[in-house]
Every structure is written in C-alpha cells, then in structure tokens.
Amino acid sequence: MAEIPKEEYLEKCTTACAGCTSSLTLRYVLKAAGPDTVLVVPACCTSILQGIYPNTAFNVPVYNIAFAAAAACASGMSEAFASMGKKTNVIVYAGDGGTIDIGIQALSGALERGTDFLYICYDNEAYGNTGMQRSGATPMGARTTTTPGGKTNAKKDLDRIIAAHNIPYQATATPAYPKDLYEKVKTALATPGPSFIHILAPCPPGWRIASDMSVAVGKLAVKTGSWVLWERKYGELSISSPSKGAMKKRAPLRDYLSVQGRFKGISDSTVNELEQAIEKNIAQLAKEEAGEC
C-alpha cells in the first residue's frame, strides 16, 4: 500500500468544529487527489469551513454552488475540461442533505450520463450546517432539532439508489480508517466515468459525542456493522478488510448507540429495528460478494 503523502491541501485555519470528521475526510481526499483538482461544494458545512472571503483555508480551487446543483455543476466542469483536453479531477464534496435529499435529482442525472467525476457524500446524518435538522440520512431513533422525539423513519438507502445507476466505481468509507479511505479515493479517480464514495462522518455537536471521540465512534460504527466498508468495481463487490471481521462477529449495537447523546432514550423496539436493518444489509452484501445475487 502506498504511503499517504505529506502534502497538505487544507490549511490549519478552517472554521470546522473540534473533532470534525468531514474535514478529516477532506484532508485525505485531497492528499489522494493532489493539486490538479477542483472541488465543487454545494451548501453544507464545507461551504462555511473554508473561511470568509477573501481568505480560504483550501489549497485547491473550490467552486461553491447552490444546494441542489453540485452534480450538474461538476457535469459542466468535467465536459469543459474534457473539451480542453485537461485531466483535472472534478470532485463534488457534499453533505447528506445536498446528496440524499435536495441534490439527488442532479446527482442521478450526472451518474446516468456517465459524467467523468467523483462524487463524495460525507454523511453526518443530518443538516449540520443549519444546526442538526433531520435529513433523509438520519437513522431511525436519532434525535435532531426537527425530530426531538427521535426519527420514526428509516435512513434512506442511498447506496442502493446509487448502485441502480450501474456506475464503474462505488464505495463506502469513513475517516476512522484513513488508509482504506485514501485507497478508495485513488481508485475512484483512476476509474473513468462516474465514481461515488459514501463516507460516514461522525459529528461531535450533532451526534452529541465528545470532540475527541469522533474517530472512535467511526470505528464503533464499523465494528457494530452499522456502517459496512466495501467497494464495487464494475459491478464486483468486495467487503473491505476492516468490515470483514465485523461481519463475522459484530460488537453489540448498544456500544455504538449508547455513546451518542442523539440516541438517548431510544426504545428497545427501535433498537431492534436498527438491528434487523443491519442484519439484512450485511446478509445482502455477503450474498452479493459471494456472487449469490
């Protein structure tokens, strides 16, 4: 495995919250992508944490665009670079709201058209930038400012929606496993056509965890099977090594939920539903990897 480069493309003056795993993710993404890269960022925490004009903490060009518009902007950019014969990486870096909810139409269109770009959704499972309102990515039972009693609907299954577009490369990751994340970004950028990486990004203020716990909580997500790391290259799924062990023997789900304030007071029946969803997801992924479906 290649060493992660020492070059930094995020300067130290971002306005991110302490323990922000979205900026940690982006740090690795840009190390993998290198300087010939343009980021397209719709409304999300990353819009703000770049800093205030005329300053920016990012050392690659960043094009900020309207909430629903990221994938369409990347489409235009990618085609324009291609028309000039340039190989510049076009990477959308978008939150879950901008991906799963308001941005899904433009995303679906860009994937269907075979746009040569990488779309990264960093998923902190709520509208973080506006102060943690529920999104389609919020898991059942999680309290947000608009689901004060806990969300009653399940998390939208974004990955299977993306998979239905049959794109060349799709993966999940979390910065709690940075080498896995780094390699997946490398692979995505080396693959022509659309690539998609879905990142679980634990959010200290939103998930009500201590700011020094966000990496540990990311690991717990993987160990409990709440978040499964995998990649799918040209339709071939492989479970990534950090998740292989977890799929054989999962840590108890309560270990993951109990450290997060957002799940405080969650009912046993909701935990059961979450548990069943995890089992179903793992079983489906295992079958797909074994070539049984």
Add this chain to the structure above:
Amino acid sequence: MLTVATGNKAVAAAVKAAKPAVVAAYPITPQTEIVEQIAEYVTAGEMDARYIPVESEHSAMTACIGASITGVRSFTATSSQGLLYMHEMLHWAAGARLPIVMANVNRALGPGWNVWAEHTDAFSQRDTGWLQFFVSTVQEAYDTTLMAFRIAEDTGILLPVMVNLDGFVLSHIMQSLETVEIGDYIPPMVLPHKIDVDNPAGYGTLTGPNDHFKFRWEIERAMRHSPSVIRDAEEEFARRFGRKYGPTDEYLCDDADVLIVSMGTLGKEAEVAVDILRKEGVKAGSMRIRWFRPFPELDIRGRDLVVLDRGYSFGFGGVLTDSIKSRYRDASIFSVVAGLGGQEVTYDDIAEFVRNRRMNEEYWFGVDA
C-alpha cells in the same frame, strides 16, 4: 447565405456559428427545436461542442455555470416553466460574472397549461442581473444571438445575456434568414477569474456584507457600462454584415404624436397599425424596445404613448409600462395589457387601441368592455 428558417432554427444556426464548447439542454415547448437542432449539429460533426443532455433546467443553467467558470463558452435555451425552474441559478450566473448566453422562447406560465407567447417568464427574471434582449423577426433572432456572445464576454461586462423570442409566433414561423461568416466578430473568450489549478482560489466563498455589497455594485457598474458595449457590438455588426440594430426599433417616430411602444413580435404588428393610422391622418409611430435590461433611454417627450404589455405585475401594472413610468415620470401612457397566453392581437386591434386611447388609464384587451 440566404435561406429560410424558423426563429428556433435561426437561434441554433447562430449558436453553431458562435462555437460554444459546452451546450447543456433540456427540452421544453416551444424551445425544443433549438436544442434538437444543436444536437443534430453536434452529432453530424458540424459543431465541435460537448452536448450535455441534463435532467432539468436547473441543471442546464448549473452545467453552463460549471463550464463557463473554466473559461469556455457555453449556451442553453429554455422557456416559461423551465426559465423559472432555473431562477436561482440565473442569479448565480450573474453573481459569478459568467458570460453565458441563453435563448428564452417566451411562453405563458401555468396554471393552466398554456404554451403560447407571453413575456411574464422573462419579466419575472428582470432583477437577476442578466442582460435581456427582445427580438421580433427570424433574422433579428439570429443576429442578436451572435451579438449576445460578444456582449456577454466583453471584459467590461462579463454578465449573462438572454435573447427573448416569442413562442410560436416567432419560434415556429418561417422567414428569410441570411446567415453570415462571423470571422473574428466574437473574439476568443477570456475569463479573467477562470478556475486555475496553478493559482487556487475560493469561488463563492462565505462573503461578508461589505464585500457582498461591493460585488453587487460591480454588477450594476457593468450594467451601466453595457449600453456603450452593446452599441459597439451593434455598430460593428452593421459595419461587417450590413444590418443595423439599436436599443429600440423605431418606425415613423420622428414626427409622431402618438407612439406605440411594445416588445417582441407585437412590434411588427404595430408597424402595420402605424401605416393604417397614418392613412387616417393620425401621426402614429412604433417604438419597439429591443433592450429590456439595460433599459434604454427613450425619446418620448411630448408624445402620447400606447404601451403594449405582454406581461403584468399583479397589484401594480404592466411591466413595460412600469419600466417606462419609473424612468419618465411625466410620460402620458395608455397601458394596454394584451397578448397574454398567446391571445391574438392584430394590427387592426392595435390601431383601435390608438384611436380609442385613454391616457393615464389601463386597458385589458378582450376583458375590459
């Protein structure tokens, strides 16, 4: 080359001549023929552009924005609901100072579904920071589309330009069209703030009140400067290709006592109405407004104006009337709301508006007694 074409085909031919690198397109009646024709040009290899068949108008404008910020020429076309669906991104294009050119085939808005000519779609985008032109013939649609690229990309402007043509009554009718060899009439696009990976910058970053205010003032400064750039583009066009345009298209205005003020195809009907009225001894003239934004200076002193409005601001008045009144407070205006939803308005009707004009009043044609 002399040929015949619809308004839509004329726009497509002009776009082909302007050689954009990226065209993002979504179909909508009555614009569809423009993007179909461009798709044919691209497929046949007659146009070396990347054609992005987006899934919505919001994405059409956004894809043009993404392309334009890399420093290449881009184009899209839309109409009615499509124009309103991209509204948010029209502000974005202007705010980002991107010289995107768009044809808008003017059509009414629902409900109920109505695909015929009305100017409400363009009027509702009045304050987005786009330059807007309105044309009245197939030839003018072609010529103005060519000029639009040169004007938008002028480094003193760098604002997007919308070329408006009336749905069906211009988009789908055949007239003679003389296409031109444009040579270097549209210079290569130079975008000073284009994305450069060797000089990374943040675009559209969080911006405080003072800088935001400054950027908005710069848009208005470019707008105020734009009349000289548009005139230059029109004069150079006349010099090279022989057809002269200006902020207004005036017919027998010099000695007129009453001016019919209009936009789009109604202006051509108005010219026939002027001929009829002149035979009756009425000194009428037609002043068709070609530039809606920037709104031009008008020579209307001492004349009665019969303003034909194909769009309305509910609770206030006709939108063209409003623009004239707010610049010329003493103007004597008979405001006629006519042609909404493709309502037929003939030259006889227009002559009748002039004969029966009631100054400083408003009249809804076909509705008022």
